[in-house]
């Protein structure tokens with residue numbers, strides 16, 4: 534009996550392997566704190582030739598939204614395809630394994646479907662999160678945060694050992710961690726090419742997350758004279774206090790005042806440093822795309838690139854993420870499917886919980902029943918299709934809904950219920966400069982948005 538069972542299992546296993554061998558590989562590229570300010574998103578002042586090349590070979594999602602604008606929570610929601618709620622996926626420390634313990638995560642599902650799954654760099658916030666869903670132990674590069682002696686000295690003066698918010702040093706790409714990460718991922722591609730089993734190779738770059746440390750050559754791409762403060766370098770009119778934070782994440786860095794605005798000089802240096810880090814990351818991504826081409830893997834490898842949430846470069850007086858404004862929720866999403874859907878853009882609303890079921894469909898794998906997202910493959914087939922009627926996300930006490938025209942946010946507490954609201958009309962105010970939630974003529978619309986938000990948000 535035991536022998537018969539083993540024989541059946543062996544046959545089933547062989548069938549799985551056979552089917553798996555026909556499936557495309559996946560190169561799954563996460564970028565920490567990357568906002569959609571890139572050439573392929575209509576922002577040619579940012580030097581992103583490699584991501585733009587990927588976009589030209591694939592589809593750009595012009596209106597994709599994260600579920601929670603902070604690292605761990607955004608990633609846990611994406612990797613599970615489960616919406617966040619006031620009790621789930623709340624902070625940068627969120628853990629999919631601990632908060633939804635019985636859910637099969639994206640990596641685990643691909644591993645169970647015959648893929649070799651590899652995690653390099655930052656995919657889940659915690660390397661240990663769902664580690665059994667990776668074929669090999671998750672790998673993270675080691676390396677110095679800073680090069681310059683004054684940066685290293687400054688780091689010793691802050692409670693958390695954070696040095697300056699930015700650094701420009703004349704070093705090679707692989708002096709810092711992300712360069713080492715690209716090198717290791719290239720080695721993996723060479724190794725994985727030799728096997729029959731398809732791969733799901735996840736690589737999570739650490740920049741442009743603070744501190745804005747990139748080799749000098751990337752800073753040199755940006756003339757300081759061309760860097761400007763944002764047009765919305767002030768609080769939106771009529772925005773409630775709860776919508777605005779004090780950029781706490783930034784305050785931990787050396788040279789940043791503990792309260793109040795940073796100097797214009799610091800602000801401009803940070804904006805330039807952020808762009809430098811984006812271009813540094815873009816160059817690292819380019820190395821992976823080049824290697825896919827060189828190994829003749831590009832024709833059988835889906836490449837998906839996402840930033841885990843937006844970022845504020847001074848908009849609304851905010852730095853960092855952690856808000857319900859468009860600048861925090863809106864994030865880049867680009868996918869290349871070999872031989873199909875090249876050079877497309879879609880303006881359809883897309884949520885990051887949609888990535889999991891989409892990759893399943895594209896790779897011919899069943900989508901687990903627990904997934905709350907929906908496949909965006911119909912948008913690849915027809916990028917002009919309407920797509921979802923809304924994208925919903927949240928942060929802290931705020932729940933927010935984006936429709937084609939509006940972004941509406943409710944802030945609530947368990948004790949007092951909803952205590953503040955915001956409404957921005959993206960057709961007339963795309964920078965969210967004036968909260969119009971009190972306007973009498975919009976109250977029917979506010980009620981409808983509130984109903985839609987509360988019906989569909991994570992419970």
Ligand SMILES: [Ca+2]
Pocket residue numbers: 565566603604742841842
């Ligand atoms: Ca992040």
